[in-house]
Amino acid sequence: MSAYNKSAILKYIEEALAETYAQLRAKGFSMESFQTGITFPVAESYVTVAQMAVEGEAIAAISVGGALFTVYVLNIPQQAPACMMPKPEEMVCQ
DSSP, X not given: OXXXXXXXXXXXXXXXXXXXXXXXXXXXXXXXXXXXXXXXXXXXXXXXXXXXXXXXXXXXXXXXXXXXXXXXXXXXXXXXXXXXXXXXXXXXOO
């Protein structure tokens, strides 16, 4: 139950599988049964697409003292701190 409450992707998978199974049992093997089951978690607001997208981008989740920290990889150029940058007068070409 803990993973269900902490992970949007795991919640989606559990709800989609359960609903798909229920639809197949009730209505038989059809494309409509699969479509209803797969869309159920988002349609019924168990999870949002945004929650799953954010979680899908995360590379790690760390729980410390009840607080959940998520680790991401950002593809942005880094700039050196000002104290490490050369002074303009030191950047003279000879």
